[in-house]
Amino acid sequence: MSALVATAESDSRLIERVAGGDRDAFTELYGRFARPVLAMALRQLGDNGRAEEAAQETFAAVWRSARSYKPERGSASAWLYAVARHAIIDRARQRREPVVEVPEEASAEAGPEELAESSWLTWRVHAALEQLPERERAVLELAYWSGLSQTEIASYLDVPLGTVKTRTRTGLARLSGLLDEVRA
Amino acid sequence: MKEPVDLRELVGSNLPPEELEELSRVDRLLRSVPAPPHDVPASLTQAVAAVPLERRPPTRRRFAVAIAFAALIAVAAFGLGRWTADEFSAAYSVELQPTADAPGAAAVVEVGERDPDSGNVELVLQVSGLPKNTGDQFYALWLEKDGEWAATCGYFSVGEGETTVRMTVSYEFRDFDAWNISLGARPDAPPPLLAAEIPEV
Numbered sequence: 001m002s003a004l005v006a007t008a009e010s011d012s013r014l015i016e017r018v019a020g021g022d023r024d025a026f027t028e029l030y031g032r033f034a035r036p037v038l039a040m041a042l043r044q045l046g047d048n049g050r051a052e053e054a055a056q057e058t059f060a061a062v063w064r065s066a067r068s069y070k071p072e073r074g075s076a077s078a079w080l081y082a083v084a085r086h087a088i089i090d091r092a093r094q095r096r097e098p099v100v101e102v103p104e105e106a107s108a109e110a111g112p113e114e115l116a117e118s119s120w121l122t123w124r125v126h127a128a129l130e131q132l133p134e135r136e137r138a139v140l141e142l143a144y145w146s147g148l149s150q151t152e153i154a155s156y157l158d159v160p161l162g163t164v165k166t167r168t169r170t171g172l173a174r175l176s177g178l179l180d181e182v183r184a
Numbered sequence: 185m186k187e188p189v190d191l192r193e194l195v196g197s198n199l200p201p202e203e204l205e206e207l208s209r210v211d212r213l214l215r216s217v218p219a220p221p222h223d224v225p226a227s228l229t230q231a232v233a234a235v236p237l238e239r240r241p242p243t244r245r246r247f248a249v250a251i252a253f254a255a256l257i258a259v260a261a262f263g264l265g266r267w268t269a270d271e272f273s274a275a276y277s278v279e280l281q282p283t284a285d286a287p288g289a290a291a292v293v294e295v296g297e298r299d300p301d302s303g304n305v306e307l308v309l310q311v312s313g314l315p316k317n318t319g320d321q322f323y324a325l326w327l328e329k330d331g332e333w334a335a336t337c338g339y340f341s342v343g344e345g346e347t348t349v350r351m352t353v354s355y356e357f358r359d360f361d362a363w364n365i366s367l368g369a370r371p372d373a374p375p376p377l378l379a380a381e382i383p384e385v
Contacts, residue, residue: 030232034224049369052228059232122217129220144188145219169195172207179213
């Protein structure tokens with residue numbers, strides 16, 4: 001299964017390059033994490049404008065503090081998650097409002113610990129999706145979150161139904177490697 | 185919205201049991217999280233693109249040198265009766281016209297030369313006649329495209345009389361249709377209080 005995982009430069013290595021002032025690495029890191037950061041900011045702040053501001057602050061903080069990342073203390077994704085959480089909380093405090101964790105379908109009645117776990121799980125899944133080839137990511141997002149049937153997805157993407165199923169299967173397999181040991 | 189169809193229907197029913205079990209784990213994960221945003225706004229990408237170009241925080245030694253240098257500059261500026269704002273060089277300026285919602289307001293945006301290295305452009309906004317902010321209120325200078333709020337240049341408050349605000353952005357202004365000033369933020373789609381078409385420069 002892991003053979004399907006792309007051999008892209010690791011997030012850790014990218015952060016190390018960012019710490020050295022490498023703008024290309026920063027752009028690559030933004031490409032991988034912009035949507036997970038924005039998704040978390042949207043869920044917690046509740047509006048697009050403030051979420052964008054928090055996301056902008058997150059990446060500014062990544063640029064400023066990349067040198068503080070220590071791979072031996074945890075994964076790059078976890079470090080980025082913490083940076084994003086701080087930026088979002090700071091953004092909420094500027095308006096003197098508490099951070100509101102928008103209830104997610106899977107944890108509408110959850111307490112703080114469950115919400116944090118749910119947020120972390122969502123972050124990891126969204127970040128993993130960003131590492132898929134575009135054609136596989138598009139099929140999975142349409143299959144799981146658009147409400148379209150596979151026949152409708154095939155029509156929408158203008159590809160045969162069999163191609164939709166193949167891309168779904170390979171995309172899920174690739175995600176399995178990226179999300180090894182993560183359980184819902 | 186409809187639930188996604190069963191995994192077997194998504195991937196076909198002829199998978200080995202071990203693979204199906206592995207894919208089931210990922211299937212459950214995907215069903216347990218909300219959808220990611222459809223896309224990343226161009227305004228965010230543009231704003232973040234400018235981030236690496238900011239100066240890094242100075243080291244302690246450099247910070248001390250910078251403080252000493254800043255003090256020297258401040259003394260020199262005081263002696264000459266000048267302030268560094270005078271160093272700003274406007275490439276052109278845009279006068280925003282008040283709308284019916286702010287008949288007594290006036291604003292001018294002075295647009296600096298684009299820095300060839302970073303691509304950033306400094307803006308100096310001079311605004312007057314807008315009601316003083318109360319509570320959490322704030323004004324925004326933003327750029328309009330196709331009738332919608334497309335990019336935010338910055339948020340600000342005003343006091344009595346004229347207020348001057350400096351902002352730095354990296355937008356290509358020719359990509360937009362108009363400058364606007366509103367009370368509030370993008371999601372609320374507040375009406376412009378002052379507006380001007382993007383001039384052809």
